[in-house]
Amino acid sequence: xxxxxxxxxxxxxxxxxxxxxxxxxxxxxxxxxxxxxxxxxxxxxxxxxxxxxxxxxxxxxxxxxxxxxxxxxxxxxxxxxxxxxxxxxxxxxxxxxxxxxxxxxxxxxxxxxxxxxxxxxxxxxxxxxxxxxxxxxxxxxxxxx
Numbered sequence: 001x002x003x004x005x006x007x008x009x010x011x012x013x014x015x016x017x018x019x020x021x022x023x024x025x026x027x028x029x030x031x032x033x034x035x036x037x038x039x040x041x042x043x044x045x046x047x048x049x050x051x052x053x054x055x056x057x058x059x060x061x062x063x064x065x066x067x068x069x070x071x072x073x074x075x076x077x078x079x080x081x082x083x084x085x086x087x088x089x090x091x092x093x094x095x096x097x098x099x100x101x102x103x104x105x106x107x108x109x110x111x112x113x114x115x116x117x118x119x120x121x122x123x124x125x126x127x128x129x130x131x132x133x134x135x136x137x138x139x140x141x142x143x144x145x
Contacts, residue, residue, distance in 0.1 A: 078121025
């Protein structure tokens with residue numbers, strides 16, 4: 001092969017002419033003919049190249065999905081009624097539902113959450129009952145005078 005500008009000899013595979021530095025156009029190539037390969041006959045069973053496991057699979061390491069713990073509804077009701085104090089009936093309801101919720105949450109073995117709600121409802125229920133007792137005592141003392 002020779003350079004088209006200066007006529008100098010170019011070695012095969014060179015990208016530039018060694019004499020003038022002109023870029024050599026790439027050599028055209030003929031694509032290789034496609035070779036037809038017959039597909040392997042599959043006789044069923046294991047696929048070619050696949051080796052089945054030799055030992056039984058150990059299922060003890062598998063992770064079982066667990067549902068996340070849900071809030072106890074009685075705990076939420078206890079907290080709400082502990083905050084409301086509707087004619088102090090809310091305080092009584094907060095105490096009842098708070099103690100029920102706390103017992104259910106403790107017995108659920110981690111399947112329920114909301115123990116803080118239940119305790120807050122119980123505390124607010126007792127605060128409401130204490131305020132009611134103070135008001136009743138104040139009314140009795142004021143009527144006696």
